[in-house]
Amino acid sequence: MNSNEIKQKENQYVANTYARYDAAIVQGSGARCSDADGKTYIDFTSGIGVNSLGFCDTGWSEAVARQAAKLQHVSNLFYTEPCAQAAEKLIRLTGMKKVFFSNSGAEANEGAIKAARKYSFMKYAEEAEALGKSFNRYEIITLGDSFHGRTIATVTATGQEKFHKFFFPFLQGFSYVKANDIEDLYAKINENTCAIMAELVQGEGGVNDLEKGFVEEIKKQCAEKDILFIVDEVQTGIGRTGKLMAYEYFGFLPDIATVAKGLGGGVPIGGVLFGEKTAEVLHPGDHGSTYGGNPLVCAAADYVLSLMTKEFLADVCKKGAYFRSRLLEMEGVESVSGLGLMIGVALKEKSTADVVKACLAEGLLVLTAGKKIRLLPSLTILKEEIDEGLDIFARVILPS
């Protein structure tokens, strides 16, 4: 099919929930892909942070193909080797204690919310009952400009009004603190707070860095009041920031962390990682997923994780620094945010929508986030691919 035929068919048959870029991508290799009309692109999006090893990495493709030909799925009624292997690697590399495999970031956050509420109930419900009080210690604080997913619970957790328009009534027990505002944090924490959930670099909200002092204060409040700190690493996790997990930059292990996106390198897998306090909270019957952690996606995750060495992560940092130094030299750039290969670019003049469109026309794929351009290239992107893409970007954003 040519591009127009693909677009026409999708527009006719697929629900109209996505404002698609005007391109039908058919194949890719590394950080390059091409559309159905043969036009080629440098990819600075990696499928919104999913294709951590780029398009169709040979080792990754072979691992997936091998598993697909052996055992693709058997349900969570059974033990499987890929699940065991991926879980072991994930736990050893992250320093957490246990993992629940999900299919997506939103689903991982749902699991985190359920586990946090169960932890609180198991520990504090009896006390409330003994005092003749109803049990209300289920409130979860999230941050303004956060993004945690599209299900009802995670859209409620998402601290952005624009996602809250039509879907009420929302889940009870969420409140929002302005990011990096310690006074607001003090004002919102109360005796019913059971967890605080945050991205350490906010992705969709604009690649906004959380300040060290603010994260320290969350840690302190959580430790003092037995509030669980849930870190949403769906976008930042699995090497994206140049550390395996962004919480390493802040020197702590969260009570719960969620991952997805880059974990599978292109297949749908996420995970809820449980720390010391929460590792034994969920029991059989509390939570589950038909597909979660099936052999196919775990073989992919196992392969991705097998590459996450110190050298690999140091290379991500090096590439991130190179991106930053080149971006900051560009005339049209106001500032650069983010960590590693999670990069936010505030522009001086041009609108982000116009820049995305112009980049696409010139053969470069970029994203937006909040009021910025967001770059999430594959972690394996080559120097010449970075240069080729940044040359296009510099031309496109040049103030008129």
Ligand SMILES: Cc1ncc(COP(=O)(O)O)c(C=O)c1O
């Ligand atoms: C930080 C964060 N959390 C959760 C999600 C939701 O993930 P998914 O789209 O896989 O449900 C996203 C997706 O962009 C995200 O960036």
